[in-house]
Amino acid sequence: MAPGTTIGALPSELVHGIFSRVDEQKTIQQSRFVSQKFNEVASRYLITTTHVRMSSESISKLEEFCNHPVLSKSITNVKIILSCYDANMANNRALYMQDCDTRLFERIEILELNNAGRYDSGEEAEEGIENQLQEVIDNREFAKISEEGFEELIATPFQKLAMRLHAMYKQRCSDQEEVRQDNNHISRICVALCKLSNIRELSFTDEPGSAREELRESDFKNLGFDRTILKHFDFALSPSRWCGSFTTAYSIVPPVEMLGELCSQLGHYGVQPRSITMNLNAPSNLRLIGISSGQQLGLRILVAKATKLKLIVDGWRRKLAENNDRPRDEMLALCSFTQHFFSAPNLESLYIWFVEYPRFYEIPTVSLVDILPLQKSWPQLSDLELRYQPAALSDLRTLVSLQGNTVKSFNCECVWLLNGSWDEAIEAMRGFGSLEKVSVKYPRGERYGSGRGLHIGIPYDEVCCYILKQTDVNPLR
Structure with missing residues (x-):
């Protein structure tokens, strides 16, 4: 660089070429603070991928990125998440509790397979947690929530957890359905x-x-x-x-x-x-x-x-x-x-x-x-x-x-x-x-x-x- 030349005077193509050879994200992040020129060019290397799902927060974040003068040029990969909150489970607490019961049972099975024969004196806490989860299944704690006569005031900690989770699930589903209204999403x-x-x-x-x-x-x-x-x-x-x-x-x-x-x-x-x-x-x-x-x-x-x-x-x-x-x-x-x-x-x-x-x-x-x-x-x-x-x-x-x-x-x-x-099939593939x-x-x-x-x-x-x-x-x- 010639004497007296400032970083700001460097062609963007040259600065772009420099950063294209820098692999380490932390280095790029730090370089952004050197000058306005570095900030403009380096920023696009920090975010190249984004994702969006059916929620107001996620779509708003996508819009923010896509309207950004730098990030709208740097993002090359986009992932659209199709998974959804199930309106039937949001509106039917009994169905939600049944699903939680099934998934928790599957979770325990996975834990048992992964931890078979591995517990030693240093892993007693993990084994204790597994036993607690099994008791939730054995005592039908989630199923009882939907039974007639269930009293929320004397619910167990795990039942209170399940009820709060359903309320949060319902809130997320409501947000999703509002976003989907008239195909606005x-x-x-x-x-x-x-x-x-x-x-x-x-x-x-x-x-x-x-x-x-x-x-x-x-x-x-x-x-x-x-x-x-x-x-x-x-x-x-x-x-x-x-x-x-x-x-x-x-x-x-x-x-x-x-x-x-x-x-x-x-x-x-x-x-x-x-x-x-x-x-x-x-x-x-x-x-x-x-x-x-x-x-x-x-x-x-x-x-x-x-x-x-x-x-x-x-x-x-x-x-x-x-x-x-x-x-x-x-x-x-x-x-x-x-x-x-x-x-x-x-x-x-x-x-x-x-x-x-x-x-x-x-x-x-x-x-x-x-x-x-x-x-x-x-x-x-x-x-x-x-x-x-x-x-x-x-x-x-x-x-x-x-x-x-x-x-x-x-x-x-x-x-x-x-x-x-199959002999005719590989004969065809030979073509x-x-x-x-x-x-x-x-x-x-x-x-x-x-x-x-x-x-x-x-x-x-x-x-x-x-x-x-x-x-x-x-x-x-």
């Missing part, structure tokens, strides 16, 4: 996100723990509980996944507008990130998430410039092994979304995973041609991953005919072959002429059945070698 999120000039990644998530609450001691001072106890009840204030819980699987009504309508409106507002991830949990009635033709158009606009698309659908089971079939019309409602989600013309990476579908070994009711838009090709697609996807032999042949010259990496795991034979990497594992259908049995004796390495044309002997014949 959709327009606010869209207006905010379209102000992010450098958004590159957008994710929608309903994963367990994505919106986990942590109970604070200050909210329960008069009950005498500290975090050693309260941490075991964090679940009681956390939003629910769209598939609900063991108690609420059939009753929960997920905010489906956060899928079809939000994606559609984001597209119409001009939000077009390069990477989009969807991590969903299947509600008990998949028909709820079917999207209209108008929403499909907006969704296609949203993904129009995407080069990487990832879709994960979990939570297929409703209640353990009880009535888990997914009729074709339900699955087609999901397909009304997937077909248009994967319509991006410039797609380079496609990842789709229906986690452990079908959940209890039923025969799938849809095929790959229903799930993906196989009527046209993706000219730039190089990475393709299919996990737990049902496919007819004709689907695989169509896919290979469309992408045979583009796909370089192909992962095929737990694919259910609906007709034909991928540009493959550099391939993995085929745990096939289902035909000779391998529903997947109940162990996959023993399948020559995976030989199968991959055959697909890569490193041998001319089909190992499955």
